[in-house]
Amino acid sequence: MTPATRYTATAIALHWLTALLIAATFPLGLYMHGLALSPFKLQLVSYHKWLGVTIFLLALARLAWRLGHAPPPLPDTIPAWQQRAAQGLHHLLYVLLLVIPLSGWLMSSAKGVPVVYLGMVQLPDLVGKDKALGEMLEGIHEMLNFGLMGLVGMHVAAALKHHFIDKDTTLLRMLPFGKRGNHEN
Amino acid sequence: MRISHYSLPLFLLLAHGAQAVEFNTVQPAGSMVAFAYKQMNVPMEGKFGKFSASIAFDPERIQSAQARIEVDLASIDTGFSESDDEVAGKLWFNTKAFPVAQFVSGGVKALGNNRFEALGKLTIKGRVLDVVAPFTFKQEGRVAVFDGTFSLKRLDYAIGEGIWSDLSTVANEIQIKFRITAAAAPAKK
Numbered sequence: 001m002t003p004a005t006r007y008t009a010t011a012i013a014l015h016w017l018t019a020l021l022i023a024a025t026f027p028l029g030l031y032m033h034g035l036a037l038s039p040f041k042l043q044l045v046s047y048h049k050w051l052g053v054t055i056f057l058l059a060l061a062r063l064a065w066r067l068g069h070a071p072p073p074l075p076d077t078i079p080a081w082q083q084r085a086a087q088g089l090h091h092l093l094y095v096l097l098l099v100i101p102l103s104g105w106l107m108s109s110a111k112g113v114p115v116v117y118l119g120m121v122q123l124p125d126l127v128g129k130d131k132a133l134g135e136m137l138e139g140i141h142e143m144l145n146f147g148l149m150g151l152v153g154m155h156v157a158a159a160l161k162h163h164f165i166d167k168d169t170t171l172l173r174m175l176p177f178g179k180r181g182n183h184e185n
Numbered sequence: 186m187r188i189s190h191y192s193l194p195l196f197l198l199l200a201h202g203a204q205a206v207e208f209n210t211v212q213p214a215g216s217m218v219a220f221a222y223k224q225m226n227v228p229m230e231g232k233f234g235k236f237s238a239s240i241a242f243d244p245e246r247i248q249s250a251q252a253r254i255e256v257d258l259a260s261i262d263t264g265f266s267e268s269d270d271e272v273a274g275k276l277w278f279n280t281k282a283f284p285v286a287q288f289v290s291g292g293v294k295a296l297g298n299n300r301f302e303a304l305g306k307l308t309i310k311g312r313v314l315d316v317v318a319p320f321t322f323k324q325e326g327r328v329a330v331f332d333g334t335f336s337l338k339r340l341d342y343a344i345g346e347g348i349w350s351d352l353s354t355v356a357n358e359i360q361i362k363f364r365i366t367a368a369a370a371p372a373k374k
Contacts, residue, residue, distance in 0.1 A: 037268060039353075042225055042354045129264070
């Protein structure tokens, strides 16, 4: 049996859904942070938390997928060191997809505002109310997010470089709407 | 045998003495006024740093029980300085014009099992409404602790007007929790 040349439909769906949610959650976080207190701001803060929890759950689902599936191999035209670098970057992205929502959840707990997912499911507080800790976690949450944006930038740049400059199948492995196993599509 | 023979009347005397005790010296260190509410369905808590209370309570003579609690609204601690500033403003408490929330009891009802109900008038932001505040009474020697909770609807007092009158973000129902610790002194005649 030849190895799959593309990610499974599940993996592709989870990847792009995560990408979409990050594209919403990150700017939302930046925007709401600068707003003066208002009901609108309180709503946005809640939506931001719900999105973060969703990204966390999707990251867990993706890790579960990885446990059961090997990702399709990269084209063998890519040098070994680049393959290792790509793998390292992917691992870092997974770590941040889990750690960033966790840092937000910790921050919420420390600030004395429990996270109630979708306004329905109250998550347990991870730490007790502690103003100084809350402010520290806010700084960490922000820093991690800018780190994530840097990594996402590299991730996207590499994918585009492989697609448009190297003209290899790296990106096609993850694109939806392609025919299974057909590189030319 | 001899000990119990003498101690029984002594015990009765002490018990009788305890009945005549009136708790009327509030101990601020053992007292608090706090609140809880829901914001986007998230349970939130806060408290007031400054308040004064004067009470007179003899569990055997509740018909003469009295309580008066005044809360300095600007001393609110929501956990966020931004929110503390906001609720001091015109749309919320308007503390410049209405610095104090006041509860004055009009009577106390015994519910049994050391549970009571204080009926009284609550004044916030110029609005006066009747409230019923159930509380428990716990006596330990010469000190008593009164623990109670009641809820109010913030819009009844115009707390949170304008954009904040939308109840889908900050809920209408606010729980008020109070604990008053008071030491006993000889009953006033």
